[in-house]
Amino acid sequence: MTGSRHDVHRAYCAACGTRVSRQFRPGPDGRPDAKCPRCGSLERHRFLSLLLGSLGPDLRDLDTVVEIAPSRQSTPLIDRLGARRRVRLDLGHDKREVDALASLTALPLRDASVDLLVCYHVLEHVPDDCTAMREIARVLSPRGIALLEVPIRMGVATEEDPLAAPEDRVRRFGQADHVRWYGDDFDDRLAAAGLSSVRVTPPALVGEAAVSWFRLMAHEVVWVARPGQACGTPVLPGSGSGLAAAFDAVLADLARTEARLARARTRAERLAAERDALRARLAGGQPSAEHPMLTRLRRAAHL
Ligand SMILES: [Zn+2]
Incomplete structure (x- = not known):
């Protein structure tokens, strides 16, 4: 049986760990049922929380974790992992707390020193994203994992133009500070930079019923990447693991x-x-x- 929001009225916020009986609030673009009324998490933060939980065995005894462009909602999720060293980086100052200002194309980190790197919605801002991806591959430790998210359109190639005028970027890439819209070749770009990756979606990880229960976005995609071309990617629960079926049943x-x-x-x-x-x-x-x-x-x- 597939659940729907009409079957179970309450929801569970995987970010703050509470059952929510009130309506979730609209998201930044006005989409309904997006923001947790308790902790302010959006769909991607709740999915990140579940993803970090699913990667649990791969994320034990972490030395250094890096968050690129941290957010108020994602930082507590990463802090929970209990890494010995946490580094929050961003390119510029704003009201968010960061540990250092740095470009993704020149990370101030040693080779093979990072066990987990979280980089959500950053690469589409970076003109030279190939260098940024190579930097991610460089700093990841042999056991390191990068969680990446970018705006993507399936079925088409990446469209990019770092030299486009801001008003042109809004029309072509959705925002004045975006220089591209990724397409099907995103995985190939990661591979060319030395990262092997798998795509993970909420329905694949937890099943359709839990997508509704956790108020996730069914079409969201996160790339779980590791350094190297053919090394083993993390074993994630998916449709074959029984986790999704268990959620459906419960x-x-x-x-x-x-x-x-x-x-x-x-x-x-x-x-x-x-x-x-x-x-x-x-x-x-x-x-x-x-x-x-x-x-x-x-x-x-x-x-
Ligand atoms: Zn919450």
Whole structure:
């Protein structure tokens, strides 16, 4: 059975770890049901939290983790991993907290020193993204993992123009500070830079029912990349692992329990109304007019 948002009304925020019964808030672009009312996480932060959990065995005993362009919502998720050293980098100053200002094309990090690097929605800003990808491959340790996310259009090649005027970029790439829109060749670009990668989507990781329960975006894609051309990519739970099927079963069971609870509530309300009506009838009768037998029955029943 496939769940839907109509089957189970409540949701679970995988970022702050709480069950949310209120409506999720709209996202930055006004899309409905996107932002957790408790912690402010968006769909991608909740998916990142689940992804980090799924990669658990690969993320034990971390030495250095690097977050590129950190956010208020993602930093706590990465902090939870308990790495010995955490480095937050960004190109420029704003109100976010960073440890150093640096370009992705010249990372101030030693070769093979990073066990986890998280880089969401950055590469589309970088004119020389090949150098940026090579830098990621350079700093990753042999066991290192990079989690990458970019805007992508499936079925077409990457369209890019780092020299385009800002107003032209808005029209062609969606934002004045984007220089490209990635397409199907993104994986090849990673491979050319020395990164082997797998694509992970929310439905593949946790199943359709859990996509709804966690308020994720079904079409989101994260690239889980490792240094080297043919080395083993992390083993992620997917459709074959049983995790998605387990979520489907649990959430279907939860939906049935909620439906049973709703029916029981309706029955209880009907019985309470009948009881109140009976009480009103008994209280309304005058003692003189009440049949002695009814009085005795009433006393016996403590009504
Ligand atoms: Zn939350």
